[in-house]
Amino acid sequence: MSERVLVTGGAGFVGSHVVVELAAHGYKPVVLDNFANSTPAIRSRLEALAGMPVPFVRCDIRDTAALRAAFHDYPITAVVHCAGLKSVSESEARPLAYYDVNVGGTLSLVEVMGEAGVATLVFSSSASVYGDEAGAAEDAPTLPRSVHGRTRLVVEVFLRDLAAANPNWRIAILRGFNSAGAHPSGMMGEAPRGGASHLVTRLARVAAGETSELTLCGDDWDTPDGTAQRDYVHVADVAEGFHRALKHLGAHAGVATFNLGTGVPSSVLQVIAAFERACGRPIARVVGPVRRGDVAASAAQTSRSASILGWRATRDLESICADAWRWQKNGGHY
Ligand SMILES: NC(=O)c1ccc[n+]([C@@H]2O[C@H](COP(=O)([O-])OP(=O)(O)OC[C@H]3O[C@@H](n4cnc5c(N)ncnc54)[C@H](O)[C@@H]3O)[C@@H](O)[C@H]2O)c1
Incomplete structure (x- = not known):
């Protein structure tokens, strides 16, 4: 059984x-x-x-x-x-x-x-x-x-x-x-109630015109390009x-x-660039304040x-963005 x-x-x-x-x-x-x-x-x-x-x-x-x-x-x-x-x-x-x-x-x-x-x-x-x-x-x-x-x-x-x-x-x-x-079928993905907090979902909503621009949470972090790095x-x-x-x-x-x-950190700017490649359009952005509780960089040891x-x-940032965009193009909601 x-x-x-x-x-x-x-x-x-x-x-x-x-x-x-x-x-x-x-x-x-x-x-x-x-x-x-x-x-x-x-x-x-x-x-x-x-x-x-x-x-x-x-x-x-x-x-x-x-x-x-x-x-x-x-x-x-x-x-x-x-x-x-x-x-x-x-x-x-x-x-x-x-x-x-x-x-x-x-x-x-x-x-x-x-x-x-x-x-x-x-x-x-x-x-x-x-x-x-x-x-x-x-x-x-x-x-x-x-x-x-x-x-x-x-x-x-x-x-x-x-x-x-x-x-x-x-x-x-x-x-x-x-x-x-999102699920590679484009049938399932992140659909939070209210505003999205995850970067990729926020990018998808800007690309689809649901929101006008992406607000970067600080651009003066101690990282190579100044934006926070995460392990997506x-x-x-x-x-x-x-x-x-x-x-x-x-x-x-x-x-x-x-x-x-x-194990691979990506900065906010790198994720924006990957999402722009996936959706084929530019993402408008503005710099906002740092969020309390945020950190500069986070990545896993995977051994x-x-x-x-x-x-x-096994899937990289390009496939993350491609699948998130497919889900968004299908509505991005249930
Ligand atoms: N998504 C991420 O990147 C990530 C990363 C690290 C850890 N996590 C953890 O994994 C968990 C799931 O993340 P997610 O992205 O799927 O979040 P999510 O908000 O999409 O899913 C959480 C689910 O829990 C339900 N829920 C909330 N409070 C509840 C309650 N009191 N009783 C019953 N159900 C309740 C929500 O309705 C929602 O369906 C979270 O606890 C999160 O902290 C998520």
Whole structure:
């Protein structure tokens, strides 16, 4: 019988691609989401790409009773946890909301998992736990510069404590760098409620005329061209990484931490140039202020994911931009 995997945040950007990837490998995903930053309208696309019915559970991860009901209704064997709040700048303005959802919500989730005897968890953590670190290895010091990064780190710490107390737990902590791009079919991509915070999605919206210009968040960083550098990794590669991690947990108890990035930093100006090549039109831009909590440069060390998970990102910035533009040309919304 194929495994029922609960994907929290499964209607969101990363989660939806994970659902499709898991379905392609014979799992039967169940989506759990409160649609705070997504929409249930994604379901028909998800089911078409997954090639199977995908149950949707509308539930807030902080609602422990509703989570219990979901574990009662479905024979869940593992959880991929992508639900959460992710904007660095918003986290600086609304710290309690970020601790409530990211920390409180994850506590509620692992409590219910424990009760249900489900001990396999892939957690979507973030490169923001490292702070300003280009070429960060998983055992590098964690010095998050933002509230968002600190909420992720708190969760990582308590997951390790949980596994130390009970050896049944099998936990993979995946530190995602900047997921970008879209499903190569052009049917699925990032569709946040309200304004986009990810650079590539913001570029797609400018190119499509939905917004008039891109605001650069500072151009005086200590980087070669003055704009911030990030490690952009295709969301389809990220989804493969989640599947590899879940498979790894089938044979390994305890906690393991992996970076999901390419190892290649790209500056904002380099991403703009790549997007202009993809869409064939110029992108208007203005320089705005630096966002609180932002860092100059971030990129992954990828050797552990490669050697233990056998995972490497295979798609480059050009394909990230081409796929994001295809999704945008198809509407960019559900
Ligand atoms: N996208 C990236 O580049 C990136 C990088 C590193 C880490 N991450 C982490 O991965 C996770 C997913 O990122 P994403 O880009 O898919 O974000 P997203 O906002 O597209 O998806 C998150 C999903 O969680 C849901 N959600 C939010 N609060 C919830 C709650 N209380 N209960 C149930 N569902 C809730 C949202 O509705 C959304 O569908 C985030 O936690 C983020 O911090 C993302």
